[in-house]
Structures are given as C-alpha cells and as structure tokens.
Amino acid sequence: MNKRILIISQHFYPEIGSGGNRIKNIYHLLVNKGYDVSIITTEPSYPNKKIYEDEAFWDDPFMTNDSPKISRIQVANRKYSRSLINRLFFFLEVAFKLLIKVLQEKQKYDIVFVTSPPIFIGMVGLVARLKFKSKFILDIRDLWPESLRGVGVFNNSFILKTFSLVEKILYKKADRIIVNSIGFINYISEKASVPMENIQYIPNSAREYEIDMDDKPESDFKVIYTGNIGLAQDIEFLKKIAKKLNENKIKLTIIGYGIKSRELKDYIQTEKMKNVSLQSPLTRKKCLEEIRGHHIGIVSLNSKKVFDTVLPGKVVDYMTCKIPIVASVSGYSKKVIEENNVGLVSGKRDVNEIYNYIKYLYDHPLERTTMSRNSERCIRENFLWEKNIKLLESTIHEL
Numbered sequence: 001m002n003k004r005i006l007i008i009s010q011h012f013y014p015e016i017g018s019g020g021n022r023i024k025n026i027y028h029l030l031v032n033k034g035y036d037v038s039i040i041t042t043e044p045s046y047p048n049k050k051i052y053e054d055e056a057f058w059d060d061p062f063m064t065n066d067s068p069k070i071s072r073i074q075v076a077n078r079k080y081s082r083s084l085i086n087r088l089f090f091f092l093e094v095a096f097k098l099l100i101k102v103l104q105e106k107q108k109y110d111i112v113f114v115t116s117p118p119i120f121i122g123m124v125g126l127v128a129r130l131k132f133k134s135k136f137i138l139d140i141r142d143l144w145p146e147s148l149r150g151v152g153v154f155n156n157s158f159i160l161k162t163f164s165l166v167e168k169i170l171y172k173k174a175d176r177i178i179v180n181s182i183g184f185i186n187y188i189s190e191k192a193s194v195p196m197e198n199i200q201y202i203p204n205s206a207r208e209y210e211i212d213m214d215d216k217p218e219s220d221f222k223v224i225y226t227g228n229i230g231l232a233q234d235i236e237f238l239k240k241i242a243k244k245l246n247e248n249k250i251k252l253t254i255i256g257y258g259i260k261s262r263e264l265k266d267y268i269q270t271e272k273m274k275n276v277s278l279q280s281p282l283t284r285k286k287c288l289e290e291i292r293g294h295h296i297g298i299v300s301l302n303s304k305k306v307f308d309t310v311l312p313g314k315v316v317d318y319m320t321c322k323i324p325i326v327a328s329v330s331g332y333s334k335k336v337i338e339e340n341n342v343g344l345v346s347g348k349r350d351v352n353e354i355y356n357y358i359k360y361l362y363d364h365p366l367e368r369t370t371m372s373r374n375s376e377r378c379i380r381e382n383f384l385w386e387k388n389i390k391l392l393e394s395t396i397h398e399l
Contacts, residue, residue: 003110004036012041014057018313029389038069040101047257073097095120102128115139122170135399138174146306168192183309183332204313205385206320222251224294227314230258234300240351246273255279291321299327319375326357340378
C-alpha cells in the first residue's frame with residue numbers, strides 16, 4: 001500500500017506563478033502514481049482574487065474543487081500589499097487558518113509535505129508532524145528571511161532574528177528537505193548543520209506535453225518578459241530596457257503582475273512607448289503560447305547576493321518554449337544559462353550590454369536556432385516533471 005501524504009501549501013492550482021504550478025504538478029503526479037494524497041491550501045488569491053473569477057483559469061478537470069482531497073481555506077481579500085507589514089499579517093492569517101484545518105483533520109498521514117515560503121507555513125507543518133506522528137518533508141522555494149533582507153525594505157532586527165531562528169528550527173526538524181535551486185543546498189546545510197544527504201534538489205520543471213506544444217514565432221521580431229514584477233526583479237532595469245527597445249523600434253511584450261507592476265505600467269504609459277505591449281496575467285497554457293510567439297525572453301533579478309542562489313521560474317518557462325534568454329542576473333541563474341548555451345547574460349546588469357545581446361540575436365537567427373535546440377535538450381535532461389518526480393518518490397520511500 002502506498003503512503004498517505006498530506007501537502008500543506010499557501011499556493012496551489014489555479015494560482016499563477018511558479019509556486020502554485022510546482023505544487024499542482026507534485027500533487028498531480030503523486031496521485032497518478034498511486035499515492036493517497038490530500039492537500040490543505042487557500043482559495044486562489046495571488047496576485048489577487050478577482051482574476052480567478054474568470055473560468056479560463058480553472059482549466060484542469062483533474063483539479064476539481066469538489067474533490068474531498070482538496071481542502072481550501074478562505075482568506076481576506078487584501079491582495080498582496082505593498083506594505084511588508086500588511087503582507088506579514090496576511091501570511092500569519094493564512095498560517096493560522098491552515099493550522100485550524102490541520103487540527104480538525106481526522107485522517108492519519110505517513111508523510112507531511114510542506115512548502116515554504118512563507119516560513120509560517122513550515123511551522124504549521126511541524127504541528128502536523130506532531131499530530132499525525134508522521135515524517136516531515138520541507139520544500140524550500142526561497143530563503144526566508146534572507147530574501148527579505150535582499151529586497152531591502154524590511155530591517156527590523158528583532159523580527160529578522162526571530163525568523164532566522166524559526167528557519168533554523170524547521171531545517172533541523174525536517175526529516176528531508178527539498179530545494180528548487182542547487183544554490184540553496186550549502187546555505188541550508190551550513191545554517192542548521194543539515195547533512196547533505198538529507199537535502200534533495202528538485203527544480204521547478206516543465207511537463208512533457210508543454211515541451212511538445214507547437215512553436216509558432218511570429219515573423220516580426222519580438223521580445224517578452226513574463227511573471228512577477230516585484231522587489232526582487234529590479235524594476236529600474238526593466239524600465240531602462242523597455243525604453244531602449246522602444247527607442248530602437250523592437251517590440252516588447254510584458255505579461256506581469258506583482259507589487260511593482262503598476263509602477264512599470266505607469267512609466268510605460270507616461271513615456272508613450274508605442275512598441276511596448278502590456279498584458280494582464282494569463283493562464284499558464286495561454287502564457288506559454290504567448291511566449292512561443294516571441295523570439296527572446298528577458299530575465300532580471302536584484303543584484304543583492306541572496307538572489308545569486310535562485311533560478312527564476314521564467315528561465316525554465318523560456319527554455320520550455322525554446323526561445324533564447326537574455327538575462328540581467330548573476331550566480332546560479334547565470335551558470336545555468338551559460339553552461340547550457342541557452343542565452344546571453346550580463347552579470348553586471350548593464351542595459352546597453354543587454355540591448356546589444358538582443359540585437360546580436362536579432363542579427364544571427366542561426367544562433368537563436370542553436371539556443372532553441374539547447375533549451376529543449378536542457379529541459380528534457382534536467383527540468384522535466386515526469387523525470388524529476390522520481391526523485392521525490394525516492395525520498396518518500398526512504399522515510
């Protein structure tokens with residue numbers, strides 16, 4: 001008999017973003033492999049509740065809300081506030097309601113799988129572990145509180161020290177830790193003296209059917225940026241590259257959301273950028289289709305050292321769609337892009353250098369074709385869910 005697993009996550013289908021997509025695929029594939037999987041999550045609210053009133057986002061018949069295996073809590077309609085304090089209170093509200101759900105749960109579970117951030121959800125997982133006397137798998141998608149320090153808007157030393165202590169406790173109490181970036185492994189091992197063999201790398205990945213979707217780039221050369229526009233994405237760089245591309249009559253599409261998206265939209269409208277197109281958030285399927293209609297994907301990250309450890313989900317998405325990447329990043333993201341020859345990187349985050357890379361790829365279609373082929377190879381070798389879920393299965397069987 002396969003093990004009974006409880007997943008606890010703030011983000012889940014149909015929420016956009018890499019967090020929700022990650023947990024959707026883990027849930028889906030584990031169920032398909034015969035595990036008895038339940039999930040406690042929230043109603044979709046990221047980046048706001050309103051977009052999920054559109055039935056287009058509920059496009060997976062496997063993920064029906066009628067399923068007794070999917071339990072959702074109601075959350076306040078606060079959106080994702082610009083105020084970090086307000087966001088922390090929102091995260092605490094979610095954690096408290098998830099905790100109540102856990103305490104009311106009458107089933108027994110062999111494995112509790114919890115994904116963080118927010119870090120408070122990890123604490124809910126610890127309570128669940130004690131209640132069910134189960135094994136505890138902690139999935140780390142970002143480093144809290146290091147990423148809070150990295151965005152530079154929250155410097156309360158007492159709260160940061162408290163978060164750091166909670167983080168250390170979670171790492172020590174977890175039976176296994178899953179990370180979505182290799183860059184996290186050394187940090188976690190050193191932070192809490194966690195043996196390397198207890199940490200498993202399972203990156204955000206693509207599904208086989210997503211790679212096999214038709215590629216239909218339009219004849220007009222177009223560049224795209226998709227995903228979060230927040231404190232970690234270096235909005236000043238995005239403003240500058242949008243202006244540079246507009247001035248040189250290269251079309252740019254932005255499909256973005258996040259606390260800085262309004263600022264970027266206002267800037268583009270104020271500057272009357274006729275070659276820049278802004279779109280509202282799309283379903284994952286529609287977004288991948290849109291990416292395929294472009295020739296280059298842009299990635300940007302804040303220059304703070306903590307972001308050297310991450311691999312943005314859009315890097316995987318662009319490779320899935322087989323379009324070359326031009327990135328303003330450093331660290332692990334830079335290494336993945338350059339070692340696999342799937343794009344060009346400005347580690348010093350120079351807008352003119354980025355523009356010159358885009359112009360170079362515009363002038364060299366054969367180089368774009370090579371990068372496109374490399375992208376598919378890289379995805380199939382390293383970032384395929386049907387392959388990587390076996391790593392999680394192996395971890396489950398060891399416990």
